[in-house]
Amino acid sequence: MTVQTNTKQTKTNLSKPVPRFGFRDFKQWRQVFELLLASNALGLILAVASVARLSDITWVLLIHHVLFVSWVCVAFAYCIDYLQRRMPYLARKTFFIFNFLVLILIVLFSGFIINILQHHAQFPRHALTWQIISEHSLRRMVLGGGIGLIVLRYLYVRELWIEQRQSELMARVQALQARIHPHFLFNSLNSVVSLIGSDPFKAEQMLIDLSSLFRASLTELREVSLREEVELCQRYLKIEGVRLGDRLQVKWRIDGENLLNQAKIPLLTLQPLLENCIYHGVESLSKASMVSILIEIRDHHVSIVLTNPYRTKEAQVKSESNQGNGIAIDNVKQRLMAYYGAEVKFSTFARDDVYTTLLSYRYQ
Structure with missing residues (x-):
């Protein structure tokens, strides 16, 4: 599925005025x-x-x-x-x-x-x-x-x-957001170098996608439209697709696609979750692996389900050698709660060699 680009950006900072003597949400x-x-x-x-x-x-x-x-x-x-x-x-x-x-x-x-x-x-x-x-x-x-x-x-x-x-x-959150994993940067640059001689146009596109990710990681923490976040994730998956080839299969399903511009999400929320899917799932398998992304938008409520295959032993070894990624995943949950309160739901579980990440929240 291809999501069209929308140049209009929503920049809602956490620095907006908040009640001094009141609850942030009396209904809680x-x-x-x-x-x-x-x-x-x-x-x-x-x-x-x-x-x-x-x-x-x-x-x-x-x-x-x-x-x-x-x-x-x-x-x-x-x-x-x-x-x-x-x-x-x-x-x-x-x-x-x-x-x-x-x-x-x-x-x-x-x-x-x-x-x-x-x-x-x-x-x-x-x-x-x-x-x-x-x-x-x-x-x-x-x-x-x-x-x-x-x-x-x-x-x-x-x-x-x-x-x-x-x-x-x-x-x-801002400190973690600004961090680019060294292994991802190293592998991406190696992929660009290997493409310069054989496919310079593809190498150029990969550098453009990589620069977009760097720009997002260095910008101020803010809310963006869900469409922006999806497009950023697609750029990230294109970079990983060049490196992993046919081993990485991606399936997008969006219910309520016409609401992508209205729905809000903190910048760089989905990308760390997809990186987790690839690093702990796709990279540990030698065969083709499917990463599935389901997004549902209804009545100012967003639900996202990510699934990826994984192997228990390989995932455990990688988890022990990459504690920082676990911190980043926990940071996603805390960031969502900072924006949308205690009603945020975030959970992960593994069953039948499939790892599932669930998150849902209500935006204003």
Whole structure:
């Protein structure tokens, strides 16, 4: 299968603005679970602090404090996340004041609902009055303000921690990306030399493909279209095809080929995986070997399956002599997680002398 060249490039850097006080994705259940756990602990502490003796604590008191604090924390965090995505370039001071007003509204509304429910539960036949509805409003606003400051501080520290981890990861990824395996460079140059006399045009094309790989390895870490990555991999496979000849057979299958320009992937994600297929699979066999690449694109979701034949003993020997390649494969997984979060799925397994690599992720 031939993929047509598209000169338009997508350059989405990891350096784009990210929320300072919000979650990177509020829909991720782990992040919400962290906040709920912290808010429940805070609710228990406030319940204990509100009584003179521990024997005065009741289940109603505990549930009242835990539910109130948890609701305020989660609702406030969601509002921060939502508003910051809607107004990403709002000045920090203005954003803080605006969110504080939202917090007060959340606290007052929650307090009114609690008072109404408590009144109906205790005095179902008595009429509601504004005094009953607004009871303890000042106390709840002070308490809610303290909770809001805790939530802001928690999200701020958490975001700094995530940014630090991502910076360290990006530095390591960039260093690994810039590395060209010496054996690949040596073998490629030898193949070019052998072709200069017999087929100079083919040697020229091989040098062009090799320069494209070098250019990609030295460029800044960024997202590219999946079409760009596929074309880069095809250049790499052409180089290896000259060296390995008929021993290397490649089969491409792309479901959703019309979405290749829209789908995103970090630069040089597939190439190390294909290099792994060839180095641990094709090179260890003397007969023709098939490397299969299946790509499926549906609803902003990409699934990629790579398969190659291999021999256990030869693969084990090569694995022991080439630990750096294993590091590069692990780097692919970490790079995908840095871009697309914990929903990335990456796995490898061997069965019936066939080695399979599976990866899937959801792009924006």
